[in-house]
Amino acid sequence: MIRISDKAKCCGCLSCVNACPAQCIVPRRDREGFNYPVANPDLCIGCGKCEKVCPVLNPLQPVKPVEAYAARTTAVSTVGGQRSGDRSDGSSSGGIFPALAAKxxxxxxxxxxxxxxxxxxxxxxxxxxxxxxxxxxxSKYVQSELYSAYEEVRDHLNEGRKVLFSGTPCQTAGLKKYLGNQTEGLLTVDVACHGVPSPGLWEKYLKAFEESHQCKLKSVNFRDKTRSWRHYDVLYTKAPQEGDVKPEAIRIAAEDDIYLSLFRQDMTLRPSCYNCPARNGRSGSDITLADLWSVHKVAQHMDDDKGVSLVLVNSEQGKAHLEALAIEEICRIDPSEAVKENGGFATSMQMPPRREEFFKGVHSAKNLIKYMKDYVIRTPLHKKIYRKVRRALSKIKRRVVK
Ligand SMILES: Cc1cc2nc3c(=O)[nH]c(=O)nc-3n(C[C@H](O)[C@H](O)[C@H](O)COP(=O)(O)OP(=O)(O)OC[C@H]3O[C@@H](n4cnc5c(N)ncnc54)[C@H](O)[C@@H]3O)c2cc1C
Structure with missing residues (x-):
């Protein structure tokens, strides 16, 4: 029977919950706001399935990508099948995921x-x-609730339908373990993930944000590319009030957004993310998508700051699906060069020394926003100036290249 004694050894994929034939395992949130499986020993029939499907207890073998590509679609707007050249297309990188999904x-x-x-x-x-x-x-920078997704995927596959499952590497590994050999018709696409923040913390933060701005939020975009892909903003859109022509939005540069800063500084990640069981080709996915941060080195001609995806093709099936898209802007690159600027792809992030202290104080914080702000590591002024100058120079360089 699954028993979580070390939280760092549960990635929260909850394949055990889905696999239990006696339905004796339920997800329960801990004080940090992450879900963990809790088994009821009185109902357990001792079949051991929960342990067999665990990707931490039985890690998948690492797979080296067959090929790697720099790619982007011309900002596919999937509404009505229209294509638009708008850089704020809703995707985080080059929009390869929606293109695969639309097909x-x-x-x-x-x-x-x-x-x-x-x-x-x-x-x-x-x-x-x-x-x-x-x-x-x-990208939604929160660990997602899977609910009955694995079961539904299995049922669809049993009916002979084709299924594309996308998620983090640990969710993909969990699904693969849950399905076993039953994968006919399944395509898996995972995102290169350096870690997932707590859903409980996200809910508290949302509430605090709404209170401090005296509004109700309608949507959040963690990766608004309108101004820049590389230096993206977080866009909080307020729920429209009576008489509003256009709902009001609050735009905060990623480096100034408190929630995002703590995520990017690895403060709010799940304990297992610091020793991820599914990274570096161990998710079993057919395709891995990432931001091609090294685009200026490996595919300079595509570096227009609108977003380029790094596509790692991990299987022949993945390759066939990518080829079927007939993407116009795609170029083959060296996989090892390509991932060099994706910190956390090959190795797990380091746990910040104050992480535990941070989560302990979240519940008693009187002013959560201020409390969170105190844990953000501030960028020294000289680095801020350096970044601004570099940003301006790369803008000029791109204009000259055009
Ligand atoms: C939590 C998280 C951390 C990431 N960390 C990195 C990183 O360190 N380096 C890097 O290069 N790329 C990272 N990415 C991936 C990257 O930001 C893009 O999602 C990826 O390049 C795909 O972009 P796209 O333009 O093709 O499609 P998009 O339209 O951006 O595709 C969105 C895809 O992401 C999935 N997704 C979004 N949020 C979640 C979530 N919370 N849980 C599971 N799946 C989700 C959707 O199901 C969909 O498949 C991360 C993504 C997430 C969600």
């Missing part, structure tokens, strides 16, 4: 991915039409 739907398949619920919590949902794909676009 899958055209072919009659079902797509699973992470979406914001109306209350802005993050959950995995099923999508069967292109309009629905809008919800899956973009």
């Amino acid at each position: 899958f739907i055209d072919d009659g398949g079902v797509v699973y991915g992470a979406a914001f619920a109306p209350d802005l919590t993050v959950e995995h949902i099923e999508v069967t039409d292109k309009e629905g794909l809008e919800k899956l676009k973009g």
Whole structure:
């Protein structure tokens, strides 16, 4: 029976919850706001399935990518099948995920991915039409609730339907373990993930943010590329008030956003993320998508600051699906060079020394925003100036190249 004595050894994929035939395991949030499986020994039938499907107890073998590409679609707007050149297309990188998913739907398949619920919590949902794909676009920096996604994927596959499952590497590994050999018709696409923040903390932060801005939020975009892909903003859009022509939005540069800064400084990640069991080709996915931060080195001609995806093709099946897209802007690159600027892809992030202290104080914090702000490591002024100058220079360089 699964028993979590060391939280660093549970990635929260909850394959054990889904696999238990006696339904004696339930997810329960801990004080940090992460889900962990809790088994009821009175109901346990001792079949051991929960342990067999655990990707931490039985890690998948690492796979080296077959090929790597720099790629982007011309900002696919999936609404009505229209393509737009708008750089704020809703995707975080080069929009390869929505392109793959749209093709899958055209072919009659079902797509699973992470979406914001109306209350802005993050959950995995099923999508069967292109309009629905809008919800899956973009990175949500919160560990998503999977609910019954694994079971639904299995049922669809049993009915002979094609399924595209997208998620973090640990969610993909969990699904693979849960399904065993039953993977006919399944395509898995994971995102290169340096870690997932606590859903409990996100909910508290949202509440505090709304209180401090005296508003209700309608949507959040963690990766708004309108100004720049490399130096993106977080966009909080308020729920429209009566008489509003356009809902008001609050735009905060990523480096100034408190929630995002703590995420990027690895303060709010799940304990298992500091020793991720599924990174570096161990998720079993067919395709891995990432931001190609090294684009200026490995595919300079594509560096227009609108977002380029790094596509790691891990299987022949993945390769066939990518080729079927016939992407216009794609170029083959060296996988080892490409991931050099993706910190956390090959190795796990280091746990900050004050992480435990941070989570301990969250519950008693009177002013959560201020409390969180005190844990953000501030960028020294000289570094800020250096970044600004570098940003301006790269803008000029891109204009000259054009
Ligand atoms: C938590 C997280 C951490 C990441 N860390 C890195 C990193 O360190 N380095 C890097 O290069 N790239 C990272 N990425 C991936 C990157 O930001 C893009 O998501 C990826 O390049 C795909 O971009 P796209 O433009 O092709 O499609 P997009 O439209 O951006 O695709 C969105 C995809 O992300 C999935 N997704 C979004 N949020 C979640 C979530 N909370 N849980 C599970 N799946 C989710 C959706 O299901 C969909 O498949 C991270 C993504 C997430 C969600």
